[in-house]
Amino acid sequence: MPLRRWSAAAAPLAGSPGTKQIVVARENWRARAQEIAAAGGRLMALWASGPAATGRPAPRTLYAAFVLPPGLLVLTMPDDLAHDEYPGIEEVFPHASRMQRALFDVSGWRSSDPDVRPWLRHAAWPADFHPLIHETAPTAAEEPRPDDYAFVRVEGEGVHEIAVGPVHAGIIEPGHFRFSVVGEKVLKLEERLGYAHKGVERRFTELPILEGHRLAARLCGDSTVTYAWAYCQALEGLAGTPIPARAAWLRALALELERAANHLGDLGALGNDAGFAFGLSQFSLLKEQLLRATHAAFGQRYLLDFVVPGGTRADLAPEGARALSDCAGHLAQQTRVLRGIYDEHAGLRDRFAGAGMVTPALAARLGLTGLVGRASGQAHDLRSDAPWAPYDELAPGKAGATEGDVAARVAVRFDELFESCRLIGRIVRDLPGGTHLAAGLPTPPEGALGIGLIEGWRGPVMIALEAGASGSIRRCHPHDPSWQNWPVLEHAIIGNIVPDFPLINKSFNLAYSGHDL
Amino acid sequence: MWKTLRQIARTGIVTQPPPTGDGSLRLREALQADIREILGRALCIRVVDSGSCNGCELEIQALNNPVYNLEGLGIRFVASPRHADLLLVTGPVARNMDVALRRTWDAMPDPKLVLATGDCAATGGIFGETYATRGRLASVIPVDIVVPGCPPAPERILAGILAAIRASHAHPRSR
Numbered sequence: 001m002p003l004r005r006w007s008a009a010a011a012p013l014a015g016s017p018g019t020k021q022i023v024v025a026r027e028n029w030r031a032r033a034q035e036i037a038a039a040g041g042r043l044m045a046l047w048a049s050g051p052a053a054t055g056r057p058a059p060r061t062l063y064a065a066f067v068l069p070p071g072l073l074v075l076t077m078p079d080d081l082a083h084d085e086y087p088g089i090e091e092v093f094p095h096a097s098r099m100q101r102a103l104f105d106v107s108g109w110r111s112s113d114p115d116v117r118p119w120l121r122h123a124a125w126p127a128d129f130h131p132l133i134h135e136t137a138p139t140a141a142e143e144p145r146p147d148d149y150a151f152v153r154v155e156g157e158g159v160h161e162i163a164v165g166p167v168h169a170g171i172i173e174p175g176h177f178r179f180s181v182v183g184e185k186v187l188k189l190e191e192r193l194g195y196a197h198k199g200v201e202r203r204f205t206e207l208p209i210l211e212g213h214r215l216a217a218r219l220c221g222d223s224t225v226t227y228a229w230a231y232c233q234a235l236e237g238l239a240g241t242p243i244p245a246r247a248a249w250l251r252a253l254a255l256e257l258e259r260a261a262n263h264l265g266d267l268g269a270l271g272n273d274a275g276f277a278f279g280l281s282q283f284s285l286l287k288e289q290l291l292r293a294t295h296a297a298f299g300q301r302y303l304l305d306f307v308v309p310g311g312t313r314a315d316l317a318p319e320g321a322r323a324l325s326d327c328a329g330h331l332a333q334q335t336r337v338l339r340g341i342y343d344e345h346a347g348l349r350d351r352f353a354g355a356g357m358v359t360p361a362l363a364a365r366l367g368l369t370g371l372v373g374r375a376s377g378q379a380h381d382l383r384s385d386a387p388w389a390p391y392d393e394l395a396p397g398k399a400g401a402t403e404g405d406v407a408a409r410v411a412v413r414f415d416e417l418f419e420s421c422r423l424i425g426r427i428v429r430d431l432p433g434g435t436h437l438a439a440g441l442p443t444p445p446e447g448a449l450g451i452g453l454i455e456g457w458r459g460p461v462m463i464a465l466e467a468g469a470s471g472s473i474r475r476c477h478p479h480d481p482s483w484q485n486w487p488v489l490e491h492a493i494i495g496n497i498v499p500d501f502p503l504i505n506k507s508f509n510l511a512y513s514g515h516d517l
Numbered sequence: 518m519w520k521t522l523r524q525i526a527r528t529g530i531v532t533q534p535p536p537t538g539d540g541s542l543r544l545r546e547a548l549q550a551d552i553r554e555i556l557g558r559a560l561c562i563r564v565v566d567s568g569s570c571n572g573c574e575l576e577i578q579a580l581n582n583p584v585y586n587l588e589g590l591g592i593r594f595v596a597s598p599r600h601a602d603l604l605l606v607t608g609p610v611a612r613n614m615d616v617a618l619r620r621t622w623d624a625m626p627d628p629k630l631v632l633a634t635g636d637c638a639a640t641g642g643i644f645g646e647t648y649a650t651r652g653r654l655a656s657v658i659p660v661d662i663v664v665p666g667c668p669p670a671p672e673r674i675l676a677g678i679l680a681a682i683r684a685s686h687a688h689p690r691s692r
Contacts, residue, residue, distance in 0.1 A: 124649070170596075198644045281583050344520070
């Protein structure tokens, strides 16, 4: 059946505008995914719900969310109880593979994917414990056992392995990289993640639904505003309460401050990783100035818990507004100078150009998303493709490139940084009056599903929130764009030399904590 | 090249005076006095993220920016635990990081100090002690200094680091 015909029956879901849901039978699961892929749709997230570890049990249901302009389409598959496995869609969407492996680790529901290696589970708890369906957690051994993961071996004359991590030389998050190399050339990279797994999906079910935003804000510290907004968007959709206009604008201000801070940090680090310490020193100073202006405006350097259900924790006073708008002007002016220096620096050009290449065709095939995707011709940005308030009014420009190398990812960051500076100035100038916080959010009805979807600096972040009885959380599944992009990094490094890996990795700058759940 | 030099000259020296070491952050005062004597002012730090949200990492990285200029104080982050005097740990000790954290600590030479940074390492934070996390760092390895905060500001982390080294010694850059 053509996509247009069957998807017409989809019903609207609460939360992100344009999100719809449709129930699909098991035998149609893979075919529907194929039709969506053929229509240019992209897999966003995959998760299962029930029976819950705490609260009332519910029948087991599989969910897959697809970006299908102009919105999100959520396919729902109730368990038919006749099969142990559900049909995997990893051949249609390659990045579904790790999501299916993680789904088994937490929910105990196996897909037909032949790769059955654990993903989020290491050796710390037994294979038959699935935190979202088993109430009693096993007691941990006093002496933890090391993980024994079946890496794919590359055989051949002169091939050797380099193992890096989970503890890294710099100040970064934990993850393991296994390189198979000949000389300096990388033949294969295999990632092993999950080290930062904190059991957040189970933790959500222990929190009241009106307090879950605090955990959402701590899933991925560099994207705290993005996650908290996605959570609150889902929650406010479930409660049926729109937020005041001023609150939406203040949230957008916070989101652009977050984007600018991260891009400044990355631009400095990318210069440094190519041997240009001047870049790190200059951009880290600009970032510090931005964090101080944020502190002057809202009393916080990083805006954890700034986005709260119903609006924002703090309002913007005139002095704070001036500090932010002055800072945005200063950043734009200084960044123009630094971009000129970066563009003219022969050493940087040599290291950036052609490194870590992901062609637009490969990016489309592997589902590359967010900022990194935009540098490889995947011109998707929810802020302009499916704008939510106030981005429908702000109409941000979309950055993009098609070269797909480190240089393109640097250029997209520069372009987005300028646009964020402009947006910060515009928001501060045109901020609507009124309250910044709606009073008394009602408790959402039990069993209702809401979706939050926000384009953060790294890419689209989704939160699926299912309300439980009397103000509890039955299920909350957060999805980071890094799920899409980590597997592509394994392709980007092929044929490059080992010393270029830090540079290429930094140009992706993917989340560990946000991914490891 | 002249553009780069001009930008350096225009930026000037932006480093601010460091905070004084905050002794109240120390957990094991008496035991560590001799260690502070041995280490003097210089310190090598090894960072382990035991499953933090990455918020603390951003503020630790900020210590290297020109405003805090940690290296200007003779303190630096090192790439091996074998070179480190102080282990700086963030996160609620994810059980998947348990082995790596203990091995890092074991690999450090004596005398060694441990600084727990952020609410998660201090108390387990919002994640607590679960099937996936061990909670506070002190339940896994001995902790000398705790800097709470979510995330703690760079000045607070610096005050904690400086509490690890000889407090009585007047610092050349402090005014």
